[in-house]
Amino acid sequence: MLYADVIIPLGVESFFTYSVPEEYEHSVTVGTLVVVSFVKNKRYTGVVYALHTNPPVGFETKPIERVIEEGFALSASHLKFLLWLSEYYMTPPGEVTRAALPVSMRLESYTSLSLVNGWEEKLADESELSREEREIMGVFRERGEMCMAEVEKLLKRKDVYVAVRALLEKEIIGIKESVDDLFKPKVERWVRWKRKFSSEELDGILDGLKRAKAQYKMLCDWVYYSDEHHVECLPRTEFVQKIGNSVAALKGLCERGVLEVIVREVSRLEVSEEEVGEVHALSEAQEKVLGDILGCYWEKDCVLLQGVTSSGKTEIYIHLIQETLRQGKQVLYLLPEIALTVQIVKRLRRVFGDQVGVYHSGMADSARAEMWRKQNGTNPYPVVLGVRSSVFLPYQRLGLVIVDEEHESSYKQKEPAPRYNGRDAAIMLGKMSGAKILLGSATPSFESYQNALSGKYGFVQLTTRYGEVMMPELLFVDMKEYRRKKMMKGCFTPVLYEEMKRVLENGMQVILFQNRRGYSTYLQCDRCGSILKCKHCDVSMTYYRYRNTLNCHYCGSLRAVPAVCQDCGQGHYVNRTPGTERIEEDVKQYFPEARVARMDLDVISNKAKFRALIDDFESGNLDVLIGTQMVSKGLDFERVKLVGVMDADSLVGFPDFRAEERAYDMLMQVSGRSGRKGERGKVVIQVVDRQNRVYQLVGKEDYHGFYTLLSREREMFNYPPFSRLIQIELRHVDEVVLRNAANELARQMRERLERRVCGPAEPDVSRVRKMYRIQILIKAEQGLSLSKLKIFLKQKCDELAKTPVGKGVRVYFDVDPL
Ligand SMILES: Nc1ncnc2c1ncn2[C@@H]1O[C@H](COP(=O)(O)OP(=O)(O)OP(=O)(O)O)[C@@H](O)[C@H]1O
Numbered sequence: 001m002l003y004a005d006v007i008i009p010l011g012v013e014s015f016f017t018y019s020v021p022e023e024y025e026h027s028v029t030v031g032t033l034v035v036v037s038f039v040k041n042k043r044y045t046g047v048v049y050a051l052h053t054n055p056p057v058g059f060e061t062k063p064i065e066r067v068i069e070e071g072f073a074l075s076a077s078h079l080k081f082l083l084w085l086s087e088y089y090m091t092p093p094g095e096v097t098r099a100a101l102p103v104s105m106r107l108e109s110y111t112s113l114s115l116v117n118g119w120e121e122k123l124a125d126e127s128e129l130s131r132e133e134r135e136i137m138g139v140f141r142e143r144g145e146m147c148m149a150e151v152e153k154l155l156k157r158k159d160v161y162v163a164v165r166a167l168l169e170k171e172i173i174g175i176k177e178s179v180d181d182l183f184k185p186k187v188e189r190w191v192r193w194k195r196k197f198s199s200e201e202l203d204g205i206l207d208g209l210k211r212a213k214a215q216y217k218m219l220c221d222w223v224y225y226s227d228e229h230h231v232e233c234l235p236r237t238e239f240v241q242k243i244g245n246s247v248a249a250l251k252g253l254c255e256r257g258v259l260e261v262i263v264r265e266v267s268r269l270e271v272s273e274e275e276v277g278e279v280h281a282l283s284e285a286q287e288k289v290l291g292d293i294l295g296c297y298w299e300k301d302c303v304l305l306q307g308v309t310s311s312g313k314t315e316i317y318i319h320l321i322q323e324t325l326r327q328g329k330q331v332l333y334l335l336p337e338i339a340l341t342v343q344i345v346k347r348l349r350r351v352f353g354d355q356v357g358v359y360h361s362g363m364a365d366s367a368r369a370e371m372w373r374k375q376n377g378t379n380p381y382p383v384v385l386g387v388r389s390s391v392f393l394p395y396q397r398l399g400l401v402i403v404d405e406e407h408e409s410s411y412k413q414k415e416p417a418p419r420y421n422g423r424d425a426a427i428m429l430g431k432m433s434g435a436k437i438l439l440g441s442a443t444p445s446f447e448s449y450q451n452a453l454s455g456k457y458g459f460v461q462l463t464t465r466y467g468e469v470m471m472p473e474l475l476f477v478d479m480k481e482y483r484r485k486k487m488m489k490g491c492f493t494p495v496l497y498e499e500m501k502r503v504l505e506n507g508m509q510v511i512l513f514q515n516r517r518g519y520s521t522y523l524q525c526d527r528c529g530s531i532l533k534c535k536h537c538d539v540s541m542t543y544y545r546y547r548n549t550l551n552c553h554y555c556g557s558l559r560a561v562p563a564v565c566q567d568c569g570q571g572h573y574v575n576r577t578p579g580t581e582r583i584e585e586d587v588k589q590y591f592p593e594a595r596v597a598r599m600d601l602d603v604i605s606n607k608a609k610f611r612a613l614i615d616d617f618e619s620g621n622l623d624v625l626i627g628t629q630m631v632s633k634g635l636d637f638e639r640v641k642l643v644g645v646m647d648a649d650s651l652v653g654f655p656d657f658r659a660e661e662r663a664y665d666m667l668m669q670v671s672g673r674s675g676r677k678g679e680r681g682k683v684v685i686q687v688v689d690r691q692n693r694v695y696q697l698v699g700k701e702d703y704h705g706f707y708t709l710l711s712r713e714r715e716m717f718n719y720p721p722f723s724r725l726i727q728i729e730l731r732h733v734d735e736v737v738l739r740n741a742a743n744e745l746a747r748q749m750r751e752r753l754e755r756r757v758c759g760p761a762e763p764d765v766s767r768v769r770k771m772y773r774i775q776i777l778i779k780a781e782q783g784l785s786l787s788k789l790k791i792f793l794k795q796k797c798d799e800l801a802k803t804p805v806g807k808g809v810r811v812y813f814d815v816d817p818l
């Protein structure tokens with residue numbers, strides 16, 4: 001008898017053993033998707049992890065119920081990669097496959113659910129249900145029968161499983177046994193000639209139709225139309241509009257063998273609309289860099305390319321892609337955000353046309369499943385451009401992995417598990433596939449830069465902009481001064497105002513940047529601008545308005561807001577940062593002629609709107625673009641001559657040991673949007689804390705110096721890249737229970753790990769959806785075995801869960817948190 005160990009796509013540990021019925025013995029291999037029942041006959045689509053002949057002891061195995069068609073199976077190497085993610089990020093394998101597989105490949109989502117007869121009696125009081133459960137009940141009452149995927153769609157949430165399962169357990173909703181098919185190809189019906197008819201034949205047919213008026217008319221119209229437009233077939237919807245909508249007539253003509261209706265499978269994937277052209281020839285400097293990269297690949301798998309903004313890194317990628325395709329291999333090109341794919345996909349398609357496939361989580365699930373199948377089939381896209389989740393796609397012969405803007409923290413998935421970093425996962429994927437890896441950035445992450453300096457990665461630099469364009473001029477402007485003199489025009493200093501005026505009068509464009517993160521979480525002196533930091537941790541403290549206290553994220557220390565500034569002894573601590581709406585109003589007031597648009601979250605979540613906005617700005621239909629992080633990086637606009645950073649202090653004030661690194665990156669990136677072609681551009685950076693060293697360092701434009709200075713402190717405080725971090729987050733509805741559990745866990749861990757344990761401390765947002773959260777941070781110095789550490793941490797958490805203090809407390813791991 002053959003047995004299969006199966007990964008169930010749930011947050012359950014390890015594997016479950018099923019027997020393989022004889023009929024499937026030949027179709028099941030490692031990586032096959034199979035339908036199995038698990039816990040009370042609920043069905044899930046699992047992934048076969050291993051096959052063997054050892055009957056499990058102690059329980060009777062259930063058989064595999066069904067094997068999913070081949071197009072979706074995971075290759076052994078793909079599975080190996082997913083298991084690596086599971087281990088490295090301390091996430092059960094089922095949760096990784098859950099994240100990796102499109103919903104429609106996981107059968108249980110299509111299991112139909114409905115309210116159980118007599119549910120009212122089972123549910124005495126609605127307040128027994130959680131809010132989520134009540135919401136789900138609500139949609140069922142409205143809609144009757146539904147599947148999990150629909151519930152998720154209606155509630156616009158991805159994590160209804162827990163609540164749905166709770167409702168199942170309470171037997172308020174039940175499972176309908178019929179299960180829909182997995183992946184339904186999208187089809188269209190077309191009408192066409194059954195075969196080719198000569199004119200004589202047609203005359204004959206028409207003669208025979210004299211008494212069937214409707215058919216006669218339909219056929220005449222169709223003959224006429226297909227002649228006129230030289231078409232042999234039409235989608236049925238169009239046929240109905242243009243030729244006639246008599247169902248009976250169409251049916252009649254089909255029965256006579258004149259016409260036929262066929263079903264065609266159509267693709268949900270985007271097709272390229274770009275005209276394919278030539279690859280740009282590289283400049284001399286770019287040519288040299290390309291040679292150096294290829295040279296490094298003789299010895300190293302991974303190369304870091306540090307190139308200033310607008311140096312033409314993308315052009316170099318394009319040449320490397322071309323080379324890789326020539327060798328018959330595939331390319332994965334990662335970008336940190338969907339928003340950035342819009343411009344890059346255009347550039348790639350201009351060269352590679354339909355060879356480029358785009359993948360991101362904003363795609364309809366069915367399109368994702370189609371992409372998955374295509375990549376598994378005989379004609380996969382040679383180039384995949386996508387965000388972090390594209391590392392989950394199957395690859396058959398990966399030759400090159402490009403991680404653009406590798407320093408971006410949005411590569412990290414924060415919620416839900418697996419909390420992986422797309423860059424690091426891509427590096428691993430590349431290594432496991434024997435591919436070469438290229439990390440690109442103007443401001444590399446300290447982690448990658450250190451790997452480059454130590455020789456672990458190859459290192460190549462491009463220090464000039466393409467076309468000898470000068471780097472923009474940076475102007476730091478002291479807002480405090482102008483505020484005091486009451487010379488601000490709304491949120492513009494006179495300097496920014498004058499520069500904007502000049503640029504707009506010349507018919508050029510302006511980008512205004514406002515930081516989204518961190519506002520109102522830090523306090524700043526209204527006189528000297530200094531930001532309050534924790535004495536022990538070198539990070540700014542978080543301000544909690546409701547308690548009027550300051551709190552350190554790292555060590556958990558608390559303090560009251562000092563009455564006067566600790567630095568100048570005179571000013572008072574305040575917090576203020578205007579939002580993008582406010583900036584828009586000010587632009588309208590002070591530059592009434594300017595055409596202005598805001599690029600913020602609701603624009604970005606709508607792809608069409610976003611594309612339209614980019615096009616408008618590109619084609620000069622807009623003069624001023626206001627935005628947050630989205631406008632700061634990767635975008636390539638020719639006519640932008642001025643970038644205004646509205647309030648740079650909100651970047652450095654973020655309570656994180658990486659705040660300064662991020663602020664530096666952000667300022668360099670956003671400056672990089674100015675003056676990319678032709679005349680030199682300018683950047684006006686409005687600040688309060690003029691003396692802040694980040695500004696001094698940005699002004700010098702010396703990344704290496706910046707790294708050297710900051711990395712010394714990182715080393716001293718034992719932060720990455722000189723250590724690895726693992727964050728343990730505990731959650732519970734009761735604050736006291738939670739705190740006790742966290743204290744106990746930290747105490748136990750300290751017994752062995754000593755000073756490597758920091759906290760417990762409250763996170764930025766300490767209560768989410770009724771659950772309180774608290775975090776413990778583990779710092780592991782270089783040389784400490786990470787895998788042993790992880791085993792130890794897990795073990796301690798498991799032990800805690802079994803004791804009264806830890807009962808019901810949920811534990812989440814975050815490896816390499818950002
Ligand atoms: N060899 C080349 N031939 C023609 N145009 C080029 C060449 N290299 C770069 N350019 C143009 O210069 C501009 C900047 O190049 P690109 O966007 O590739 O820079 P980048 O280094 O990726 O910048 P960023 O880091 O800001 O994203 C683009 O408009 C690009 O088309």
Ligand SMILES: [Zn+2]
Binds near residue numbers: 535536538553556557
């Ligand atoms: Zn602290």
